[in-house]
Amino acid sequence: MFSTAQRIQEYSGFMTSVVLIMLAVISATSLIHEHMMVVPSASISIGQVDVHRRPRTGYNYRNQEYSSMYFDLEADLRPVFNWNTKQIFVYLTASYPGRPFANKVVLWDRIIQNKEDAKFSLHNESSAYEIYDVGGKFNERTATVRLEWNHQPFVGFLTYNKSPESTKFAFPSLE
Template identity: 55%
Template structure:
């Protein structure tokens, strides 16, 4: 009838089908569950914004340009984003400002949250991890908005991105 190799192949083929079906079911239930989660509230306030003119401290670029450093306060409760399928959250503060021909979006600060207990963020006078640069080399007094955004990374399923509706407007000073 069937050899032992054929029986093992049938067993693993059936096992693979069952595991794949369970993974699809888990992924669909987490997508449905995400529809009922309320967007967490947060607040961001800018403490200081320093714009400097000079050679950037990173990379091999030798041209002189404007770059900005900032400190900010942040409070957010992201514990509602955790469920049985959440592996971790990638949380970041993004600065968005207009440019030509598209708008610019730059990550200013980021962190990874792996536990629901660590999902409450309360930062005071936090220095931005990354400086803000513009492709043109000058900010020219443009307005920008700071917003808290996150990426939910599940054990099984698709990645989802979202952001807090609260935003903070900032204005880059004109460098003289």
């Protein structure tokens, strides 16, 4: 009645449907776990903030203020990990007002691939990236520093979260 090719096609179609339903369930349970998890803890303190002026590279060679800083960071991101976690991309951001838009820059980042490395403590760590303002000067603005992370699952959607704890600092003036 049915040929072998039809039976193989029907079986593979059924198995594909089963696998897709399993992947959808895995993704949904991972999202539910993430919304029910305990909020990870993070403690940030800013140490020395350096601002210096040097010529910008590229098309415009006017002087530009650049800033780098030292910070202490203690974080425990173990609650973020579950059975569907491939890795977590963790980054420290600084947000400060600017003209015409607000600025948000990354100061430091790290990729965490296992739960054992998700609890870390950094002391007197230097920012990985220098930051600058598009207006050329920081003008003693106040910045808010916060720990954020991107949860990357094996199956499902990427999610972005941030720690409720933050700290503020003011850029020093050069003039």
